[in-house]
Structure formats: C-alpha cells, structure tokens
Amino acid sequence: MATTDSNAAASEASIDRAIIERAADAADVEVGRLCxxxxxLHADLIGRHAQFERDCDYVTVDGTRAYRVPDDEFDALLDGFGFDEAERLGAQYAHTxxxxxxxxxxVRGDDNFGRDELGVVIGIDTAEQF
Known part of the structure; x- marks a missing residue:
C-alpha cells in the first residue's frame, strides 16, 4: 500500500496535520501508516452523514462536520478495516x-466531551450541502 503523507492526509481526511502527527506519536504508529x-476511514465515513446527524450531536466548521459519538460506536466503525491496535488508537485520537x-x-464554543464520547470528523462534499 502506498503511504500517504501528512499534508495529503490532512486534506483528504479533514484532520489538521499537527493533530495527525500528535496522534501518531501518542499511538506509537508511523505517521504514514496512520495517514x-x-x-x-474517511472515504467510508463520507456516506454516513445522515446516520450521524440522526443519532449524534454535531457542529459544522469550515466545510468539516464534527460529531460526538459513543466510544463503542467508534470502535464499531473501525471494525472490518483490518487496522492494527496502534492504527485504531491513532485514528481515534486524531478524530477526537x-x-x-x-x-x-x-459558535457554541463547546469542547466538553463526556468520558464515554469520542469524535468523528467528516468533510462535507459540496453535493451534500443544501
């Protein structure tokens, strides 16, 4: 598999490059593998906006939507991708x-996530904007 650099991943996954690099360090995974x-993961998440909007609290900032999700739901999102534990932990950290x-x-100015909540971020396709 080709390794995506952190600049390209930041753009494609709607996650800041510095956050990706911190997540890789925290999860002890190579930046390229996490990217x-x-x-x-982002490619799969694109089609899930409606599901998250029904079930989760969310905000939209600069073309990216952030959702608060229960931690067990985030775990379920990662199932089936074949990510190892470090990649899973890095993805969880970066998204949250x-x-x-x-x-x-x-505008809410609220970043208080509950103990059992994690974050998911998904870029908004122009076709999805109403």
Missing amino acids: DALVV EQAKLLFAQS
Missing part, C-alpha cells in the same frame, strides 16, 4: 482531537 488509515477543536471553534 493511510485515516484516508481509508479534531472534533474537540471544531466544537470549540463553533
């Missing part, structure tokens, strides 16, 4: 940190 995992940042930047 690949984030890009693959980016979601917290977007919730804080929103």
Whole structure:
C-alpha cells in the first residue's frame, strides 16, 4: 500500500496535520501508516452523514462536520478495516482531537466531551450541502 503523507492526509481526511502527527506519536504508529488509515476511514465515513446527524450531536466548521459519538460506536466503525491496535488508537485520537477543536471553534464554543464520547470528523462534499 502506498503511504500517504501528512499534508495529503490532512486534506483528504479533514484532520489538521499537527493533530495527525500528535496522534501518531501518542499511538506509537508511523505517521504514514496512520495517514493511510485515516484516508481509508474517511472515504467510508463520507456516506454516513445522515446516520450521524440522526443519532449524534454535531457542529459544522469550515466545510468539516464534527460529531460526538459513543466510544463503542467508534470502535464499531473501525471494525472490518483490518487496522492494527496502534492504527485504531491513532485514528481515534486524531478524530477526537479534531472534533474537540471544531466544537470549540463553533459558535457554541463547546469542547466538553463526556468520558464515554469520542469524535468523528467528516468533510462535507459540496453535493451534500443544501
């Protein structure tokens, strides 16, 4: 599998490059491997906006939607991708940190996630904007 660089992954996965690099460090996974995992995961998440909007609290900031999801739901999202434990932990960290940042930047100014909540961020396709 080709390794995605952090700039390309940041763009494709709607997660800041610095957050990706911190997540890789925290999860003890190579940045390139985490980038690949984030890009693959984001491609799958694009079609799930409606599901998350029905079930989760969310904000939209600069073309990216951030959702608060129960931690067990995030785990279920990662099943089936074949990610190892480090990639799973890195993806969880990156998504949650980016979601917290977007919730804080929103007009709500709220980044207080519960103990059992994680974040999911998904770019918004122009076709999905109404």
